[in-house]
Amino acid sequence: MTNHIAFIGVGNMGNPMADQLIKAGKKVKAFDVSPEVIKTAKESGLNVVSTIDELLDGASTVISMLPEGKHVRSLYLGDKGILNKIPKECLIIDCSTIDIETSLELGNESKKLGIKMIDAPVTGGVMGARIGKLNFLVGGSDEAVALAKPLFDIMGQKILHAGAQGSGVGVKICNNMSLGISMIAASESLMLAKRLKMDIRKVHEIIKAASGNNWAMTNYTPLPNLTDGVPSNNKYRPGFTAAMMRKDLRLAMDAAQSVDASTPLGKAALEIFSKFCDEGDSDTDYSGISKMIGGDAWNYPFDPKGNK
Structure with missing residues (x-):
């Protein structure tokens, strides 16, 4: 054959x-x-x-x-x-x-x-x-x-x-721990700007050009209408689900425990994504964590200029 x-x-x-x-x-x-x-x-x-x-x-x-x-x-x-x-x-x-x-x-x-x-x-x-x-x-x-x-x-x-x-899965675990943390950071930053009634488009462009930038902010923006082709523009239909991020963060915590490494931000990220999943959003894209972080400041359709 x-x-x-x-x-x-x-x-x-x-x-x-x-x-x-x-x-x-x-x-x-x-x-x-x-x-x-x-x-x-x-x-x-x-x-x-x-x-x-x-x-x-x-x-x-x-x-x-x-x-x-x-x-x-x-x-x-x-x-x-x-x-x-x-x-x-x-x-x-x-x-x-x-x-x-x-x-x-x-x-x-x-x-x-x-x-x-x-x-x-x-x-x-x-x-x-x-x-x-x-x-x-x-x-x-x-x-x-x-x-x-x-x-x-x-x-x-x-x-x-x-x-x-084993190095491939090792680096993937480390990468996705950083990815989960940075998605939360991007969500918190942009949602704070929204609560401050700022123009989110301007805030987004400035952060991308400043020291607070990260991959989530630039390429996988967790708030809608800021970056083309991302799940937040499609009501968080998943490319990568919150459940998968929770799984990877658990892998990272297990790996950290096995070598006695301190990862407090990784632990916090796991707790946040676990809560998001437990509330019924496990099949949502992981960038949808911004909805939980934003609380009553989040609304869809999303107005980047901060208006309700």
Whole structure:
């Protein structure tokens, strides 16, 4: 059988990533356990197979994009894991954002079987996946990363090799802790300006040019009508949900505890996003945290000039 890419986990992120590979002429077989995801994937044109054996038969690369470490562990490891079914000549690319311990275990078990494996979580969200502009944060050997590079070049714009196996998920955890904190900071700053009845557009432009700027302020602005193409302009329809941010902040706190690191702002960010999710907004984009922070000062449609 002709070599193909076995893509496991074709939800909000995996589906457009697989689609980019197909558009580039790659043969892709997809697999998922969610009936809803399978239905959507088939409707979008993906070749979804029903069994792991069919998925792996003739595969040259296995790419997984799963929600949590427990899903990665269940897929690959243990008596029912697929690791023993994967041909030795295959390359495993796990793009899931998971705990470092699970990633290292998968890497070690793969190595024992002579299978190359790298961890490669992504940044850029659903929007980045749809246009092939993801950034891959990669952990693994130089040889394995070189093998994966042609596929990364199709799905993304940057390959950031952080170091040995586990470094990709490690840097992703650190990055997303900073991202969650900075989204709260951007929301607090802009909502304060709104309560002060200032012109939010002017405040936004000035902060972007001043020392208080951050990525959330410039590229993923949490208040509507300030930056094109962001979820806040679309009633916070998610690119990256608050639930996923809560998950990543929990990973960061677990990692910090494991090495006795002090992360008080990370802890505070987790508490804030947890409250937001517990109040029923877990499926909202994480930039929607501005609604909770703004309270009665927030209104939609949003008036950037501060008028009610």
